[in-house]
Structure formats: C-alpha cells, structure tokens
Amino acid sequence: MDEGLMKTYARADEVFVDGHGAILTDSTGREWIDFLAGIAVSALGHGHQELAANLRDQVGKIVHLSNLFRHPFTEQVATRLCALADMGAAFFTNSGTEAIECALKLARKAMHKRGTPQRTSFVALEGAFHGRxxxxLSLTYSEKYRKPFQPLQNVTWVPPEDTAALAKVLRDQQPAALALEPIQGEGGIRELSPGFLRAARELSTETGTLLLHDEIQSGCGRTGRFLAAQHHGVTPDIVCLAKPLAAGLPMGACLTTAALADTFEKGEHGSTFAGGPLVCRAALVFLDEVDRGLLDNVLMRGQELRSGLDDLARRFPIVREVRGRGLMYGLRLWHSAPEVQKALYQAGVITNCTAGDVIRIVPPFVIQSEQIQTGLQRLATTLQRFPQTQTLPQDQP
Ligand SMILES: Cc1ncc(COP(=O)(O)O)c(C=O)c1O
Known part of the structure; x- marks a missing residue:
C-alpha cells in the first residue's frame, strides 16, 4: 500500500480498473455507484467514448507545445469559457490551486497598477478552502491545514452571512481581494445566500476590493448553471474554475473581466504545461456536451437526488440537514460522517466526507435516473443501521 509515496492520503483498498458513466468496476468485477466523480471532477463520467476518441486522435498529433506557441484549441476554450462566465480573458493552469495562485497574483498586480501597492492583504470566509x-493555503480556513506551514500570507476571515463584519473588514483593511466560494465545498456544502453574495459584490465595489469567486467545485455547470453565482446574477472580478473543466484531465482557469485582462505584463505569470492541446481538446469535448444540454441532465437528476435526500431526511432523524443544489449535495448528520460514509462505501456507493459531519454527493453530470435511485436506496439501507439519536459526534461543535 502506498509504496514509494508520501503518506498524505488514506487510500481505499479497492483498485478500480474500468468504468462507464457513473459506474466504476473494481478488479474483482464488482460495480460501484460513483457519487463522488473523483471529488467533483469527472463530469462526463467514465469511459466516455467521444472523449476517448478525441484524446486518441490528439495524442497522435500534438500533446504538448508550451505557451510559447499558439494553438487553436487553447484560444477556442478561452473564448468559450469567457462567453459562458461573462468574463474577458483567461489564464490556464493545471489545477484549482494554481488558478487561485494566479488570481492572488493578479489582484496584487492590479493594486500595483492602480497605484495602491500597499493593498496586499486578502479577506476570505470562515470555512473556506482554496487550495494547498x-x-x-493562506486563504484556507482550517487551522489543521495551515498550522504546520506558518507563517503564511496576511488574511482576515469573516463569518459567512455576516454582512456587517464584512463591511467593517473591507472598509478598515482595504485588502487587495475578497475570496469566496458561492457554495463552500470542503466547508460542508454550505451555500451562501443571494443577499450575502450581492452584499459582497457591492462592498467590494465600494471599497475597491477585487471580488474573487472560487468556483473550482461549484462551477462548470455542477449546480445546473455554468457558474453557481449566476443563479443570483452576481458577477465577480475574477473567477477560478478547475475540476470538471477537462472532464478528468488536470486543468484549471483563472478568468477575469475585460477591464482587468491586461493586468499582467508579458512574463509576469506563466506555466510550462497549462492550456496545452491535449487538455484543451478534452475541455472542448466537455464544452460541446454543455452546449448540447448536459446541464439539463444536471438539473433533472439534481431534482431527483434532492427530493430523494429530502425524503431520507424525513425518514431518518440521524440526518440533520440536506444542503446544496444541482448535483452538489451535502448530507449533514447527527453522527460521525466518516463512519456512515464507510458503511455506504461497503454498500457500493462512493462518496466522501467534508467538514467532519457532512457526506458529500457530487456525481458525474451524466448520471442516470436509475443510478440515482439505486444510490438513494443503498443510502437508506445504510442510514437505517445507525442509531437515530440527535446528539453531536464528540469532535463536532
Ligand atoms: C473550492 C476549491 N478551491 C480550490 C481547490 C483546489 O483545487 P485543486 O485540488 O485542483 O488544486 C479545491 C479542491 O478541492 C476546491 O474545492
């Protein structure tokens, strides 16, 4: 187990060798329902034939060029993403973290350009996760993640939904940027209210703070709109995307408005690999599926999943709350979520836990109705086996 690897992950014992759609097959031939999609990534599921054909074709042509050369796919993906996100320009990355890194540098550089280079700090929300x-990491809230690596950047955290606290911090501190996830992922699938999102937009504009939406987990259609903030008509100055963007290949993007598009000068930011022909070909397959109505499936299957989860919440007192929208849900429990998640896994449904007491359900966008129903049935059978007491697990506040 884990031979030759740093011990940063507790990996499951099963070895998955094949898949189709939202089904994974392990080395013994057992089939599993994938309610996790490789942590909110595999939008087109597994074994997607059009993706496979496009990648095979691209591997036979050009895999890598570097950003020293133009490639039509890179420009096509940038243009289509900007249109979908109502932004003006893109910088491609290989991960979500790198997209955030680009956004932070962009905000700092914008402050230099504006003649306010002293505005170097950042504001984020309690419960935030922005990368490692x-x-x-400086903007990631969990002390467990940050403590071993201090000192980090100067960041102030504000409780989500506390508009007065946010107003005070932005006015007093005059930071470079405010970062927020419209739906906190690692923070337990916690959706910010439309009112708070709009207040964050207004206060950022008022104080000259750049508003950064981290839609790495909630974006690219996971909630049924291309961006989660589009449900509420809020447009940030910078938006970061990643996870589903290239249907499982490593790709992220930092998008910004036309007004900020020329913030970086040549050579001020870069990446050897990012935005190459292979990942962009995959992103084009994903974006084609979006154009053909993939997000309708997200909305329809999302409604089925939501009503099934609400039903479980009514039947099993151990369920404390159902949170999320589209195909991004958290089942908050009055019990240790890792214990329930393990039992669910043994029942053949792959999920994971966030924030200690929440089971995260983020299936592929292509999931089918019967797979949702089978997953929900197994969830019901699993929940039934636990005591239905409404007391908090010991390690929870
Ligand atoms: C909201 C959010 N931001 C940033 C990241 C970091 O992305 P990556 O793991 O691709 O670097 C994640 C990953 O889970 C995330 O959910």
Missing part, C-alpha cells in the same frame, strides 16, 4: 500551495 502557500498562497492558496
């Missing part, structure tokens, strides 16, 4: 590099 030193910059992105």
């Amino acid at each position: 590099s030193l910059g992105a």
Whole structure:
C-alpha cells in the first residue's frame, strides 16, 4: 500500500480498473455507484467514448507545445469559457490551486497598477478552502491545514452571512481581494445566500476590493448553471474554475473581466504545461456536451437526488440537514460522517466526507435516473443501521 509515496492520503483498498458513466468496476468485477466523480471532477463520467476518441486522435498529433506557441484549441476554450462566465480573458493552469495562485497574483498586480501597492492583504470566509500551495493555503480556513506551514500570507476571515463584519473588514483593511466560494465545498456544502453574495459584490465595489469567486467545485455547470453565482446574477472580478473543466484531465482557469485582462505584463505569470492541446481538446469535448444540454441532465437528476435526500431526511432523524443544489449535495448528520460514509462505501456507493459531519454527493453530470435511485436506496439501507439519536459526534461543535 502506498509504496514509494508520501503518506498524505488514506487510500481505499479497492483498485478500480474500468468504468462507464457513473459506474466504476473494481478488479474483482464488482460495480460501484460513483457519487463522488473523483471529488467533483469527472463530469462526463467514465469511459466516455467521444472523449476517448478525441484524446486518441490528439495524442497522435500534438500533446504538448508550451505557451510559447499558439494553438487553436487553447484560444477556442478561452473564448468559450469567457462567453459562458461573462468574463474577458483567461489564464490556464493545471489545477484549482494554481488558478487561485494566479488570481492572488493578479489582484496584487492590479493594486500595483492602480497605484495602491500597499493593498496586499486578502479577506476570505470562515470555512473556506482554496487550495494547498502557500498562497492558496493562506486563504484556507482550517487551522489543521495551515498550522504546520506558518507563517503564511496576511488574511482576515469573516463569518459567512455576516454582512456587517464584512463591511467593517473591507472598509478598515482595504485588502487587495475578497475570496469566496458561492457554495463552500470542503466547508460542508454550505451555500451562501443571494443577499450575502450581492452584499459582497457591492462592498467590494465600494471599497475597491477585487471580488474573487472560487468556483473550482461549484462551477462548470455542477449546480445546473455554468457558474453557481449566476443563479443570483452576481458577477465577480475574477473567477477560478478547475475540476470538471477537462472532464478528468488536470486543468484549471483563472478568468477575469475585460477591464482587468491586461493586468499582467508579458512574463509576469506563466506555466510550462497549462492550456496545452491535449487538455484543451478534452475541455472542448466537455464544452460541446454543455452546449448540447448536459446541464439539463444536471438539473433533472439534481431534482431527483434532492427530493430523494429530502425524503431520507424525513425518514431518518440521524440526518440533520440536506444542503446544496444541482448535483452538489451535502448530507449533514447527527453522527460521525466518516463512519456512515464507510458503511455506504461497503454498500457500493462512493462518496466522501467534508467538514467532519457532512457526506458529500457530487456525481458525474451524466448520471442516470436509475443510478440515482439505486444510490438513494443503498443510502437508506445504510442510514437505517445507525442509531437515530440527535446528539453531536464528540469532535463536532
Ligand atoms: C473550492 C476549491 N478551491 C480550490 C481547490 C483546489 O483545487 P485543486 O485540488 O485542483 O488544486 C479545491 C479542491 O478541492 C476546491 O474545492
């Protein structure tokens, strides 16, 4: 187990060798329902034939060029993403963390350009997760993740939904940027209210703070709109995307408005690999599926999943709350979520836990109705086996 690897992950014992859609097959031939999609990534599921054909074709042509050369796919993906997100320009990355890193540097550079280079700090929300590099980690709330690596960047956290606290911090501190996830992922699938999202937009504009939406988990259609903030008509200055963007290949993007598109000068930011022909070909397959109505499936299957989860919440007192929208849900429990998640896994449904007491359900966008129903049935059978007491697990507040 884990031979030759740093011990940063507790990996499951099963070895998955095949898949189709939202079904994964392990090395013994057992089939599993994938309610996790590789942590909110595999939008087109597994074994997607059009993706496979496009990648095979591209591997036979050009896999890598570097950003020293133009490639039509890179420009096509940038243009289509900007249209979908109502933004003006893109910088491609290989991960979500790198997209955040780009956004933080962009905000700092914008402050220099504006003649306010002293505006170097950042504001983020309690419960936030923005990544693990030193910059992105600085904005990540969990002390467990940050403590071993301090000192980090200067960040102030504000409780979600506390508009008065946010107003005070932005006015007093005059930071470079405010970062927020419209739906906190690692924070337990916690959706920010439309009112708070709009207040964050207004206060950022008022104080000259750049508003950064981290839609790495909630974006690219996971909630049924291309961006989660589009449900509420809020447009940030910078938006970061990643996870589903290239249907499982590593790709992220930092998008910004036309007004900020020329913030970086040549050579001020870069990446050897990012935005190459292979990942962009995959992103084009994903975006084609979006154009053909993939998000309708997200909305329809999402409604089925939501009503099934609401039904479980009514039947099993152990369920404390159902949170989320589209195909992004958290089942908050009055019980240790890892214990329930393990039992569910043994029952053949792959999920994971966030924030200690929440089971995260983020299936592929292509999931089918019967797979949702089978997953919900197994969830019901699993929940039934636990005591239905409404007391908090010991390690929860
Ligand atoms: C909201 C959010 N931001 C940033 C990240 C970091 O992305 P990556 O793991 O691709 O670097 C994640 C990953 O889970 C995330 O959910």
